[in-house]
Amino acid sequence: MAVPAENTPAAPASAPPAIAFEGVTIRFATPSGEIHTVMSEVDLAVEEGTFVALVGPSGCGKSTLLNAAAGLLFPPAGTVRVFGETLTGINPHAAYLFQQDALLPWRTVLDNVCLGLTFRKVPKARAAAEARRWLKRVGLAAFEDRFPHQLSGGMRKRVAIAQAWIVNPRLLLMDEPFGALDVQTRQIMENELLELWQETRKTVLFITHDLEEAIALADRVVVLSTGPARIKGDYAIDLKRPRDVAEIRLDPAFNALYKRIWADLRDEVLKQEEGAHGA
Amino acid sequence: MAVPAENTPAAPASAPPAIAFEGVTIRFATPSGEIHTVMSEVDLAVEEGTFVALVGPSGCGKSTLLNAAAGLLFPPAGTVRVFGETLTGINPHAAYLFQQDALLPWRTVLDNVCLGLTFRKVPKARAAAEARRWLKRVGLAAFEDRFPHQLSGGMRKRVAIAQAWIVNPRLLLMDEPFGALDVQTRQIMENELLELWQETRKTVLFITHDLEEAIALADRVVVLSTGPARIKGDYAIDLKRPRDVAEIRLDPAFNALYKRIWADLRDEVLKQEEGAHGA
Amino acid sequence: ADMPQVKLAIGGPSCLCYLPTVLAHQLGLYKKNGVDVEMIPLKGGSQALTAVLGGSADVVSGYYDHTVELQPKGKILESFVVYDRFPGLVLAVSPKYTDKIKTVGDLVGQKVGVSAPGSSTDFFLKYALHKDGKDPNSVPVVGIGLGATAVAAMEQGQVQAAVMLDPAVTLMKGKYKDLRILIDTRSQADTRKVFGGDYPGGALYAPADWVKDNPAAAQGLADGMVETLKWIHSHSAEEIMAKMPAEYVGKDTALYLAALKNTIPMYSKNGVMDPKGAQAVLDVFASSDKEVANGHVDLSRTYTNLYAKKAASKLGIPTE
Amino acid sequence: MARERPPAVVATRKRASRWLVLALQVGFFVLVTGTWQAGATTGWLDPFFFSKPSDIAGRMAEWILSGYIWPHLIVTLTEAMAAFAIGIVTGVLAGLALARVELLAAVFDPYIRIFNALPRVILAPILIIWFGLGMGSKIALGVTLVFFVVFFNTFQGVREVDPVVLNNARMLQASDHQLMRHVYLPSAMAWIFSSLHTSIGFALVGAVVGEYIGASQGIGYVVSQAQGVFDTTGVFAGLILTSIVVLCIDLAIEALERYLLRWRPQS
Amino acid sequence: MARERPPAVVATRKRASRWLVLALQVGFFVLVTGTWQAGATTGWLDPFFFSKPSDIAGRMAEWILSGYIWPHLIVTLTEAMAAFAIGIVTGVLAGLALARVELLAAVFDPYIRIFNALPRVILAPILIIWFGLGMGSKIALGVTLVFFVVFFNTFQGVREVDPVVLNNARMLQASDHQLMRHVYLPSAMAWIFSSLHTSIGFALVGAVVGEYIGASQGIGYVVSQAQGVFDTTGVFAGLILTSIVVLCIDLAIEALERYLLRWRPQS
Ligand SMILES: Nc1ncnc2c1ncn2[C@@H]1O[C@H](COP(=O)(O)OP(=O)(O)OP(=O)(O)O)[C@@H](O)[C@H]1O
Ligand SMILES: Nc1ncnc2c1ncn2[C@@H]1O[C@H](COP(=O)(O)OP(=O)(O)OP(=O)(O)O)[C@@H](O)[C@H]1O
Ligand SMILES: [Mg+2]
Numbered sequence A, B: 001m002a003v004p005a006e007n008t009p010a011a012p013a014s015a016p017p018a019i020a021f022e023g024v025t026i027r028f029a030t031p032s033g034e035i036h037t038v039m040s041e042v043d044l045a046v047e048e049g050t051f052v053a054l055v056g057p058s059g060c061g062k063s064t065l066l067n068a069a070a071g072l073l074f075p076p077a078g079t080v081r082v083f084g085e086t087l088t089g090i091n092p093h094a095a096y097l098f099q100q101d102a103l104l105p106w107r108t109v110l111d112n113v114c115l116g117l118t119f120r121k122v123p124k125a126r127a128a129a130e131a132r133r134w135l136k137r138v139g140l141a142a143f144e145d146r147f148p149h150q151l152s153g154g155m156r157k158r159v160a161i162a163q164a165w166i167v168n169p170r171l172l173l174m175d176e177p178f179g180a181l182d183v184q185t186r187q188i189m190e191n192e193l194l195e196l197w198q199e200t201r202k203t204v205l206f207i208t209h210d211l212e213e214a215i216a217l218a219d220r221v222v223v224l225s226t227g228p229a230r231i232k233g234d235y236a237i238d239l240k241r242p243r244d245v246a247e248i249r250l251d252p253a254f255n256a257l258y259k260r261i262w263a264d265l266r267d268e269v270l271k272q273e274e275g276a277h278g279a
Numbered sequence C: 001a002d003m004p005q006v007k008l009a010i011g012g013p014s015c016l017c018y019l020p021t022v023l024a025h026q027l028g029l030y031k032k033n034g035v036d037v038e039m040i041p042l043k044g045g046s047q048a049l050t051a052v053l054g055g056s057a058d059v060v061s062g063y064y065d066h067t068v069e070l071q072p073k074g075k076i077l078e079s080f081v082v083y084d085r086f087p088g089l090v091l092a093v094s095p096k097y098t099d100k101i102k103t104v105g106d107l108v109g110q111k112v113g114v115s116a117p118g119s120s121t122d123f124f125l126k127y128a129l130h131k132d133g134k135d136p137n138s139v140p141v142v143g144i145g146l147g148a149t150a151v152a153a154m155e156q157g158q159v160q161a162a163v164m165l166d167p168a169v170t171l172m173k174g175k176y177k178d179l180r181i182l183i184d185t186r187s188q189a190d191t192r193k194v195f196g197g198d199y200p201g202g203a204l205y206a207p208a209d210w211v212k213d214n215p216a217a218a219q220g221l222a223d224g225m226v227e228t229l230k231w232i233h234s235h236s237a238e239e240i241m242a243k244m245p246a247e248y249v250g251k252d253t254a255l256y257l258a259a260l261k262n263t264i265p266m267y268s269k270n271g272v273m274d275p276k277g278a279q280a281v282l283d284v285f286a287s288s289d290k291e292v293a294n295g296h297v298d299l300s301r302t303y304t305n306l307y308a309k310k311a312a313s314k315l316g317i318p319t320e
Numbered sequence D, E: 001m002a003r004e005r006p007p008a009v010v011a012t013r014k015r016a017s018r019w020l021v022l023a024l025q026v027g028f029f030v031l032v033t034g035t036w037q038a039g040a041t042t043g044w045l046d047p048f049f050f051s052k053p054s055d056i057a058g059r060m061a062e063w064i065l066s067g068y069i070w071p072h073l074i075v076t077l078t079e080a081m082a083a084f085a086i087g088i089v090t091g092v093l094a095g096l097a098l099a100r101v102e103l104l105a106a107v108f109d110p111y112i113r114i115f116n117a118l119p120r121v122i123l124a125p126i127l128i129i130w131f132g133l134g135m136g137s138k139i140a141l142g143v144t145l146v147f148f149v150v151f152f153n154t155f156q157g158v159r160e161v162d163p164v165v166l167n168n169a170r171m172l173q174a175s176d177h178q179l180m181r182h183v184y185l186p187s188a189m190a191w192i193f194s195s196l197h198t199s200i201g202f203a204l205v206g207a208v209v210g211e212y213i214g215a216s217q218g219i220g221y222v223v224s225q226a227q228g229v230f231d232t233t234g235v236f237a238g239l240i241l242t243s244i245v246v247l248c249i250d251l252a253i254e255a256l257e258r259y260l261l262r263w264r265p266q267s
């Protein structure tokens, strides 16, 4: 890769976790003036080099947690530590793939993918070459001169993936990256992600609605409970590596894990549904 | 339901199709000035009261097809007919659930759900009562006074679903409605949709990336081929009705259908990937 | 009760040259003579004139020369009482150029300030040059206004000389004792030297039709004005100042008083137009305005002494 | 550091304390007026042209206490507010209409630009002919200034509407009128408010300049009188007084803006 | 109906044909000038105040052919363009700075509003005292008008940036300066251009009014001279000529706008 890699090989166990939430509480003011506590005293530590998937019912606070990890939200109580240091601004080690469209509408696909390199002052030609390589990987080589509004939803998402991955960060935050992709493209992207992670031992924090995806990719699946969010379950996924996402699903261990986590998750969702319907 | 239902019971076979594409061609100008033909001479007829799922690789033109059905795009060649009449403006029989966020950011959740009724001059109190009923159905009763930016991605999607369904249209156009929802919420919404459709025999045109979902819900799955889009396959789903989306997947016929369609779709996706990578 | 109502538009009411108009109102002399006057202050003489021609006001209190200027344009305006017998225009040299410019002739090729191009000050300058045997177009003019801008332009030497009016002249004179004044038409001597007779400045005038249709109002205005002129010439400057509204006097009363003292001789004694003065106005325009030169201006239609003479005779003032 | 934080704050922007802001505002004020006062006292600034802050303050106090200024201020404000209201309504309506009806926009576009470039202050005499010497002409002058600022922003604001949101409303069968009310207008609201901050100033400029050219009352008249007698203190006192009043109106506009735009994420 | 349609058009808005637009524009022009001419000829409009279109056209032709107007026009345009350029640069910079640095905004906010409400035309004499009778004072007057229009729009435009896009750039490690250049500025571009359409007019108003109050050349001088001798034809000829020139500049601005904003979906 042309970009200098920031990452180091898997840290010794004594090293501080890549990211650690300590008693993180997050509240929002609702329009009626009440305080809505989205998450209350959440503790979670992610060791460097691990791949953690976050699952939980819609609206439970997954994106909020990722925002706190990115340094975009400043929790009113509790601390977020990144590689041992308390986060006070933007997390400098992380790349963030947002749930919403976040491409710069005034830049072409190529320029959007280059963006992180441009900000790091990589020479233009080298950045463009690197970006083209990435566009090929996400299957959009033919679209480099388009503006975001000229792409389909799935294509925009793939551009965003290339934009986040090209900077080769130590910590990858991904919020439902593959939800808008068709099954096949999704498998290709999942395998790309695994390869990337395996090569460079990044730390990955990954939100998905697809429990199968979570198990297929992650070392650890964390189940969030609903309002206020707490860690409901934390499952180690001890499936063999390297994996192929299509094959791993056929593994019997996979199914056992799925059932265990699913039971847990289902409770949570049902609880939330009841709460909402009851309100 | 408080809203007068526009729908009629399943039309006789001689009735015109609910929606018919006849030789529809759609092109866009690319930034380099070339003409990009997204879809070329597509013919597709959807009989009234049927539930049709559209699947196809990312960027193949599914949303574009739905836009044409909605009357938001005016194809330079070919015609779109709705209940026999050529479409020249906005489709007056359709409700459209957009792929992107499309809520009015300046209206609260409740007001957003009311919107279609407000436009139809339904009295305020009745509209609000109806909207509250729908909010309960999508599990957001507690959030009626929030503004869209105060919701999570999945919650916004559910508001949009309520917004589209409340107007009780003859024709439902839905672009990946459940992609952003967690598995459990998604199943609830899928069952709601089936119930709604069964009750009132709406015509549904439904885009999804999830082939299982397509088969579980639809009467007919249409596979679109990639660039320029054509109809690659058209499968009748003759599974029993009424269905429960969780149970139907256990049906052996389901699996057979899945394999057939998947083989077809996979070819398409692989072809596109090659094309893109080769370009 | 059915006193005629008159809307009187004044251009630049703080100019001392218009003082009698305001004073008459302050002394209640219009009302006493049977007209109910509403005073409408405007920024300049031409705006006042425009207001009257547009029908927003009835009578202008402004410089007589506009009546001559507008006749070729088809606007027949008639002056019926004149309260300034000299124009009060002063051609002064910038303090920075006192040594360089000693006569009108020295102005050739220098920049000279006027209140606005095309205004009375501009015509005055051109006429003075013409009289001096110089080409009026050999002196580029700069619009510098009448107020603080004019003072600043002179002090900063942005113009070499300027045509000014009071109170600016008195103010300059107070700041610069050796201010060189080339022509001072606040005095009879200079006015006669330049124009060969009296030269009418401020007057009350109105469209000829209005005068014809409202003889009572015109007479009342003339009566009030002539009575005011008599009052002015029989009172001290301090007494006059005491009668003026505070906002016209401003905070610097010493300056006002000094300027007023310089100006009092300029006010007419009887309100009557000197025909030689009217001719002089025509000559001034003819020297630089083609339209007036070729326009066969009928001076007799630009003024009438009927009302002023009647007013003067009522008060026993001689009209020569 | 973690003692008293508001419910949820974005990390990098810390809200400056009210007291610090106030202190800096006062400091800036003291700096400017102090320099001015010192300059005028030492003769570096000629008080004849620039007056002195102390004199200006004294004059303002005198005017206010004696009651002299109130009727003038009321006249000017009446004119300015009338011009502001008329300018907003016409500007918003024209902006909405032209942004929606392409033909109208194409046809009138060059004419609107031409009018916008006309120095309206010079046309004041013509406005006086049309609207008389009373409030009418001042209001008209103000309207010609306010209109264009509001118009251009409304026009652009309408065009900036998110096409997906717009299409959503259209699919929900909004009539043209409903689109206008529920989509275009709220979407353009931020644009319109931005133009209001500029144009409240212009409304006042119109009124004051109109009075300055010809009137028997109003702040413009007061200023014009003061200028005529070389009373710089009076000129500044009149202008500053008006500005302070406008500041109050502008703050009210902002409160309204904050209420109407409460739906947006706070940044 | 389906004969010759452009690549992909949104259904409800049909693009009006160029010829129709041109025909309507000319029609409107003929209607207005025709009425004017007829009114002035029949005496319904007093030609003393309103002149006649034919006379105005004649005067403009005369000025252009004799070359009389060129030096004046060039002076005025130089002043206007200088004021425009300075006003844009300062307005955009101030807008960016204040929108980004909350403390700065909080502190200067009231002062900016106060200045915006100052009737600058009345301050023209003071500007003339400061900057002299030459181009400086006209440019300064123009800048005081342009600045606020650009400033308020830039300020608001920066605040309107999509928070998700902004956060994305921040996560990609954009420095403050890079955020400005790659995110805030392009995002505010539509806002800035909208303000340019308004403010090009004001730049010219500043120059012309400044010349009108005190100058020895420029269109304002010409107009002032014409007004001094009650030559309405000259006044209109001067104003209209200037407006036409501004129209040309504005069209150039629009071309630039279309290029810089080519990334947006055509509506
Ligand atoms: N600005 C805000 N103001 C008020 N409440 C907010 C705000 N942002 C988020 N919330 C609330 O926080 C909760 C969690 O939101 P979050 O986006 O983290 O959910 P999520 O787990 O990512 O859901 P999804 O899977 O639907 O994306 C939601 O209930 C939402 O309403
Ligand atoms: N305005 C536009 N200009 C140019 N090309 C466009 C435009 N809109 C869409 N396209 C192209 O049309 C094609 C189909 O887009 P469409 O949004 O219909 O895809 P899709 O099937 O919905 O994909 P996805 O599943 O990713 O949403 C894409 O290749 C896209 O680049
Ligand atoms: Mg989320």
Ligand SMILES: [Mg+2]
Binding pocket: A152, A153, A154, B062, B063, B064, B099, B175
């Ligand atoms: Mg799509």
